[in-house]
Amino acid sequence: MRLPCAAFVAVAVWYRQVVPLWGLEVAARAGLENENSAAMDLVGMSCDSNAAEAICFGDNKEQVLLPPALPDGIVGYWNFDDSLPVDISGNHFHGMGPVQAGPSFAGQGSSAHFLNSRLMEVRHQDKLSLQDFSYTFWLHLLDDPAVHQGLRVCPIVRKGGAANKLEDGEAPLPSAPAILLDRQTRHLHIEVGTAGGPPGDLVDLGTEAFVSNARLARGRWYHIAVVRLDKQRRTRLYVNGILDASQRTKGFTALNNSMPLYVGGDPAVRDQCNVPMYIDELKIYNRPLDHDEIQAEAAPSLAGVEPSFLRLACVDCPLVIAQQNCPDKYHICNSLELHMGGYQVARTLGWLQHGAHVWSHATSLNAQGQEGPVVSPPFGGGLSAKSAPAEKAGQPSEPTLGLGLCCVDST
DSSP, X not given: OOOSOHHHHHHHHXXXXXXXXXXXXXXXXXXXHHHHHHHHTTTTOOOSOOOSSOEEETTTTOEEEOOOOOOTTEEEEEOOOSSSOOOTTSSOOOOBSOOEEXXXXXXXXXXXXXXXXXXXXXOOOGGGOOSSEEEEEEEEEOOOTTTTSSOSXXXXXEESSTTSSGGGTOOOOOOSSEEEEXXXXXXXXXXXXXXXOSTTOOEEEEEEEEXXXXXXXXXXXXXEEEEEETTTTEEXXXXXTEEEEEEEOSSEEOSOOOSOEEESOOGGGTTTXXXXXXXXXXXXXXXXXXXXXXXXXXXXXXXXXXXXXXXEEXXXXXXXXXXXXXXXXXXXXXXXXXXXXXXXXXHHTTOOOTTOOBOOTTSGGGGGGGGSOOOSOSGGGSOOTTTSOOOOTTSOOOOSOEEEEEEEOOO
């Protein structure tokens, strides 16, 4: 669309971009008590004027104004680069009230700084009630001087859940999902409300949860992705693009999640969960992302090591189990591969603990792996007194449990 004069273009652009935000700004200034109710009427407000095509500036169209390019299936996208948490997915799921700006992951724009029990709330819409979904975002944990005060497990992102019915004295409905942090161990807790199930194995409405293997360090950025494959009754957690944990649930995703999305906290535990953090680039999809998409988005998080280089076999298991858990086209990392990036990734994700043993081709128990990827368990499927190496007098025995890391086969 080519408009006749630059002045009209400027007014149209201002009206399209600024007027809805100005309305949200007024709501933000209405006071903390009235903030949510005032903003509720403005969330989802559509523009009076829209441009169906590109808007061009200059006699020779030197500058072109276009809407943002969006990936397939995205239903909510908050990049926190503006003074208010505007949803740029086009669905108008704007956050209610302002968020404090923090440093961004990529050095451009800003993140949302959640501190002193501040949080972002997004009103529920039908498009946010999902059975298949993916939540992705960047997370940076700050020093928590009150880590031993209040609740130990606190919400980072929650769709519905704890705040649903507490005011009426009723039990809360399950979240779908809830991403929480254990403030002491810094493990992530993932919860999904489920119900039903396959014929003959139905479950009542409830919450199914699992804990991450990763332990998030404070003072660094992490890419978090939670993916729900409802037909498979499977929930996956990726940290920095690497599959960290997975759970097969008994039921399917519950359909009664009609409460708001909370980011950075939860109204029900606001006074007991002051977890300072930065959150950036929060996205919600109505489909399960595949691992290639997640790895591509999370690629900067591992400082030069591609996420596809490594897979987690186990955190504390025998060698046989570690070898069995390596997926196709992966093998137990050898010593060189561990020094090339395996140790770095394990340390970044908190898998590598002080004094822990890491399985590799350099150990006597799996020296046979020097020839190539191990495709079947050694010693006939398990360690036995006959098959295990003899312990020499006066020397410590070989460890029987260790961290299993799988490295990609060379091509």
